[in-house]
């Protein structure tokens with residue numbers, strides 16, 4: 192193979208990105224002297240059309256059979272150049288890319304040293320590419336159905352977009368109703384639209400859509416397969432009420448032997464109580480009651496009079512014997528829209544949340560100002576009083592290295608919204624304590640000006656302490672006013688903590704289930720922040736809404752539309768080509784030790800009991816190399832990363848230029 196090899200080497204200037212630090216001409220001249228190299232050129236932009244044409248032409252005219260491009264990261268242009276080889280009639284895997292931008296020009300200031308490093312890397316690539324074998328991509332068909340996990344505004348929008356374009360969608364939501372956090376708000380910034388008025392029609396549309404299968408009280412238990420062909424097992428928890436029989440008349444709630452509601456109502460963030468049989472909120476979808484086995488007397492003692500069953504005697508919708516079900520579905524793509532959780536105010540004890548009853552979180556106040564909330568929209572504090580002065584503390588659990596260093600992006604705006612609503616409902620004096628106001632969205636600055644003009648006091652400074660002011664239940668806020676340059680103590684009746692947005696508590700479990708990554712903050716990681724913001728590193732799995740990072744409703748909806756578009760593009764292609772960089776077992780060398788089997792993160796390795804050898808399903812293999820590294824007898828090899836190729840590259844880089 193070595194003798195007949197004719198390598199073409201192409202050194203890219205990448206404008207000044209590479210050429211500014213590396214002497215590209217000298218590198219190309221050096222490459223031309225390497226054994227096996229038929230020609231070497233430097234060119235301004237190898238990825239441009241003329242750059243690509245140059246390679247195609249040389250392959251034909253100069254009879255090249257291997258190509259090395261020294262340019263940027265293979266993540267950006269490896270596909271481009273492989274395609275060029277293919278177009279010129281060469282196997283696309285007779286190619287090696289050298290990253291002399293991120294690995295040399297961008298990380299060095301010394302032109303000489305960077306030039307020498309570029310030569311070393313190219314020499315290694317030339318030695319390696321000579322050993323490359325021809326490889327074929329595998330074509331697999333794509334299942335047309337899509338799974339959407341999470342039924343907040345992002346999941347709802349993605350599901351409706353896909354279903355409206357004719358795809359069958361499974362929408363899996365773990366709560367008894369869809370709606371997510373948006374269902375808890377009264378108004379939304381900056382336009383102050385009624386949240387329910389814009390959300391509930393979409394929720395109903397989901398329920399009515401013939402192309403959407405909605406599973407509430409459900410979670411994904413297992414994910415197998417690969418892009419285009421995922422097998423997903425969904426665990427459906429019992430509701431103890433037959434969903435297709437219950438008409439939501441709510442008579443069972445009336446009839447429940449609990450004379451008074453005693454259980455903290457999660458939808459109202461514990462500000463009201465519910466019975467063991469309940470409906471989360473009046474517009475819940477599905478409009479079906481649910482029985483909570485943790486608090487229902489029948490489940491606890493088996494000695495309830497079951498008055499709920501009596502009032503439903505005609506319909507027989509209540510079923511205490513309902514069991515958990517496992518459903519397995521086939522889908523081609525998955526959209527994760529599992530949202531966020533709110534920062535727990537108790538983690539910052541100096542703000543007094545949990546210690547002083549009149550310290551609230553913003554989400555609690557969202558429920559208080561809501562006409563369908565625990566106080567029917569009246570702002571009444573836990574001690575029964577109406578506040579005459581309110582202090583809203585921004586950035587609680589955000590922009591602080593001791594909690595979360597990132598900005599939660601929505602708190603400034605929802606704090607201004609709450610300031611407006613509290614003033615409108617109570618005429619109270621409202622103070623907003625901010626580090627700086629972040630209002631970069633459409634109509635946000637105007638909304639900020641409006642709230643300021645309404646007479647809300649804006650104090651620039653981080654609140655350091657909240658403590659009782661006097662015996663009337665008032666609270667003192669201590670803050671350094673950075674505009675006045677002095678410490679101020681401001682007494683208020685009510686404190687509202689603008690708690691930030693955090694990854695869901697189970698984000699790491701969900702990440703593992705779907706084989707995706709999380710960023711350092713714990714939100715799901717996108718494939719590329721600019722070029723692939725809704726894709727993940729696992730093909731066919733997309734992200735929408737706050738599970739990827741804090742964002743407002745317009746951005747969540749926009750991202751959900753983008754994720755649905757990506758899923759549609761994948762599915763409508765009908766089939767997909769899988770890269771051949773997979774691992775394979777050299778059966779004659781395999782000792783049958785099974786070390787590799789549990790190591791595979793993709794369940795691609797099984798053990799053949801008859802032959803006593805490991806075997807790899809190349810369709811499931813993602814080419815991560817874990818098994819290759821783990822195999823004690825070295826009997827697993829990976830296409831494009833065969834031992835001889837790697838050793839040749841190492842020898843090449845160590846060889847003196």
Ligand SMILES: Cc1cc2nc3c(=O)[nH]c(=O)nc-3n(C[C@H](O)[C@H](O)[C@H](O)COP(=O)(O)OP(=O)(O)OC[C@H]3O[C@@H](n4cnc5c(N)ncnc54)[C@H](O)[C@@H]3O)c2cc1C
Pocket residue numbers: 340341342343344345346363364365366369370371372373376378379380381409410411528529530531532533553554557601605608695701735736737738742743744745747
């Ligand atoms: C106090 C407050 C006020 C706000 N006010 C505004 C406003 O006025 N205007 C605005 O634009 N934005 C506002 N926001 C931001 C807004 O809440 C988010 O932009 C929006 O809710 C994001 O929607 P989502 O679907 O991504 O997430 P979520 O609303 O969190 O929905 C996620 C859904 O996924 C479900 N889920 C989670 N994990 C799983 C799982 N493993 N399996 C199945 N289901 C799962 C959840 O139960 C939930 O239904 C506010 C935020 C807060 C905290």
